[in-house]
Amino acid sequence: MTSGTTAPASRTTDAAAEPGTAERTPDEQAADHTRRLTAAGVHTVAVTWVDNAGITRVKAVPARRLGQTAQHGVGFAAIFDRALGDDSFAPGGTPDGDLRLRADLTRLTALTAPAGWAWAPGDRHEQSGEPAPTCQRSFLRRAARRAAERGLTVRAGFETEWTVSLKGDPDEPRPACGGPAYGMARLLEMAGYLAEVHAALDAHGVEVLQLHPEYAPGQFEVSTAPADPVGAADDAVLVRETIRAVSQRHGLVPSFGPVVGPDEVGSGRHLHLSLWRDGHNLCAGGDGPGGMTGDCAAFLAGVLRELPALLALGAPAPASYLRLRPSRWAGAYHCWGVENREAALRFVCPGDLTGANAELKCFDGAANPYLLVGAVIEAGLAGVAEHLTLPPPVTGDPHSRPDRPPRLPVSLAESLDALRGSAPLRAALGEPLFAAVEAVRAAEDAQAARLSPERLAHTTRHRY
Template sequence: MFDLLSADAPRTGTELPDLAPSGVVGVTIVWADNNGIPRSRTVPVSQFGAAIERGVGITPLFAVFDSHDGITFGHAPLATPSGDIRLMPVPGRVVQLAGQPGFAWVPGRQVAADGSAWPYDQRGALERQVARAAELGLDFLAGYEMEFHLSRADGDDGDDPRPVYQGPSYGPAKLLAVDSFAEQLLRDLDRNGVPVGQFHGEYGPGQFEFNIAPADPVTAADLQLLARQTVHAAARAHGLRASFAPLVTLGQVGNGWHLHTSPSRAGKNLLSGGDGPGGITAEGGAYLAGLLRDLPAIVAVTAPSLCSLQRLRPGYWAGAYTCWGVENREAALRLVPATPLLGAGHANVELKPSDASANPYLALAAVIAAGVAGIEDGLTPPGPVQEDPGNWTDEQRAGRGVHRLPTTVAEQLGALLGNQRVRGALGEELTDAFRAVRESDAAHAADRDAADLVRSYRWLY
């Protein structure tokens, strides 16, 4: 668990968890690239102290890896194969993996070769936004709902994977079909220090979901990466294969990783206790309005892949339109209000168009930056939408200021590059590397049909 080394402990190489007596032989240092794909280096346990002090060498070109491991040189500062940076384990976040007991896991941050800040470090982008919010007296909690698909590991059925269960959604029989897997997964998540609120069979064939309890944003992003590793290990142990891809099979519902956030000031949740819709306060409304104002640019970061664009369809609870609503599951921004049963602290905003192809640190950085800017600017949100805007006419949507989110890479990049608030949160260097990666993905997919495109993303996540 994360408390193997206290997050408040001095950062010296001598104060490390003694992993060898527990049977650990290697420590895997993990980060996520600009496609949301985890990348890693593993060091023998005897070398972990040295890695804490000096890091592990990696190529700076990971910043311009596309989703299919192509390296684009479309970002000028990283246009050669030369150079090296250091991957630094984050002290206080070491976990001995329950499903892989010979290995420990730790998130990493990327720094320049001399140890200075590296502008392409995604974790650093989030840490800067959290620090900026704190300077304004704002704190955040964040949590994820994580949907994934389980199939048999003995091959696909024709062009599609064979889901473990195709019966009624949400019922106990769906869990019974994966009983031993579910038992191990819940046990391993607990042992790995990932707090889970609930787990159930979801809507689609072979689809399941669990939610991670809210935490501070950096911890939430770390936990999301750790949860993914935990799921994949448990699936492998039971002859199954897990996919978090935004869309696993063409025409089916996709996998969202719905991102929930709540801002607070002096311990008070700004999304409850007010006079606005759902009990939202004026500052909470400004936060929500900031998200709505920058939504196309945010979604370019939180659902950035070509597979994401296929998932974001009206009528699939994916949040395809720029609107918010109180408990409206078709709204891109769903306000989950406080209730007498759950308490004031429960209120949060759920971002629907968010999935596994998003880097979790960049996703939260974009959300926090946009929401904080809304508070700073004193924005007021429009009235909530309580219907499915996909059933409205174009004129009705235009009259309510509701628009379809970008449906192409060019539209997404236009929204991102034209938005100084979200660009500023990522930083100019990282934003341009992100642009180059998205354009490389688009070029890779140029001659693929829709089904082939889905297949090409299926096992990346």
């Protein structure tokens, strides 16, 4: 990933970016969007949010009702804050209450697949119109605003890994291709599919930096350009659903789960971020380790300190800990390193100093990207406020060192305990959101206790 100060390419239907639209009323702007969607053959808009179990939930509305959906929203039961990945609910929820899911028209995107559809992320509001305290996207927006109040700008981007299998027996998935990791043979075998993935992302306004075969059988990775925090999380959602649609069109079954099988190398969704002030990248040009500035070092020290707790948000599924194993480049140890791919926090310092950034390798696709990025920002801001310093960087494989650093949590139960004990994250999340996250994690951990590793991998393979 490289980091820059410019935003990604404008969205296909982003009328708000056009001159003069700021003076137009919401009704007039929505009417403009509707006309453009109709001209493009779009009849329905999927409005999404991501729940605490990492599932992308949706309400679909006719394009002609887009303005009403943006201003007043559509109903979504409040109990879904406690929804689990199997569509049951954690204890503590009730059937009472309703939230309003409002479409964000600044990210409205006409989709290339499926035909006739558009997508927009949603924010959840109370009936009164106030942002819901459990809305993860609003939480991320607040975290970014808190950084801005301290003169700091965060840029973020994700690397999304996924596997593709042939349709068949779901208990025995067969990789859709052969060939070695990073191998040209695998790329050529899937060239038509990957070209369509790239073309669809480009049409959706998502800038691709890299697209290549990964380590596990049938596995690929796409890296997208950095954006503002909310935009980066939106991109993560759109990337996944784009890949899903293109895969289905090719007769393939995509998996974004942490693991396909309990003994295989898993799929991560690594988070990259950089810290800026007044147009300058604070990850470079300093006299700290790797050339980082003092503010950058303090920010990353805060993230590193809270990493065990952050795992409950970034590796939030019981199956996540089947992936999080030593010597697999998953970041299983509580340490950081300069260009060390086995460290949980890898500091990236390429020749182009504007591209210096930090990569968090221990996170995966079960995470809610809004919740995760917001929590990482809050952990970093706590580090800046407390003037924390980084420990010495780790070189080589931590697992083989005589002075081996401590492991990160090896189960969801351990990371949940760490989250419960994190004062900065609990305060930042607020009690309603924290309580909902805690209930979901505890319930999913209890469910997983009854499953073998094989069944655990199977039940979550195609959940996300």
